[in-house]
Amino acid sequence: MLSPVLLMVALLTVLTVTMESDHWITDQQEKFCTWQCLKFTLQWPGSFCLGLKNSSQCRIPPNIQTWTIHGLWPLKAHTCCLCWPIFHSDLKELDPELSQLWPSLLKTQSSFLFWKDEWIKHGSCAACVEGMNSPLRYFQICLKLRGRFDIDRALEDAGIKPSCNQSYPEREVLVQVKIPLSQNLTLGCHHKEDQGAEPEPTQLWHTFPGHPCPQDSPVFYFPINHDRPHQPCD
DSSP states (O other), X not given: OOOHHHHHHHHHHXXXXXXXXXXXXXXXXXXXXXXXXXXXXXXXXXXXXXXBSSGGGBOOOTTOOSOEEEEEEESSOOOOOTTOOOOGGGGXXXXXXXXXXXXXXXXXXOHHHHHXXXXXXXXXXXXXXXXXXXHHHHHXXXXXXXXXXXXXXXXXXXXXXXXXXXXXXXXXXXXXXXXXXXXXXXXXXXXXXXXXXXXXXXXTBSSOSOOOOOSSXXXXXXXXXXXXXXXXXX
């Protein structure tokens, strides 16, 4: 039987190891979660196809009539857990809602492969935040944000509706809306390091796929054309 002195030493040793372990875990989490800001990005299917190199790759599922999710992107995320796998079964309960609000618009990419790509590139970086620390939680947050930011209603309330009043050449086209968020998902984030940290343009585009809307030229909001997505106004 241990003496009181030895027992106290043993308890203090366990307590010290536990405290050091907890400190190490907290320290590692802080080092891992290097980002402070996110961009929640929505895309308009009616304009998406216009910038593709091969317009025949594009498709708009018949049930899609609204803005869709492109992704939730942590900015300046230097450390991501790229080895964290995602399976379709992880999102089984969200599948109907994701298929409606986050579909793939490419014939060469299923919706799940789109979600998988977004998780690997961006979701695994966001996973250092407790509320997004699994594929299911990350996509649940994205769906909640889509409900919170009802851009369809906002544009309609402002009198902005899809239109084909003029021909396409030499016109600015509304394709994406990027909403800045802080790590706790409050609106707005002005961390100095978030500049220039947006994802690189995909190779499918023949020019840079997006830039701020110009103040001195009109911006057009094309309607969705399911039969001819790459020529919505013809």
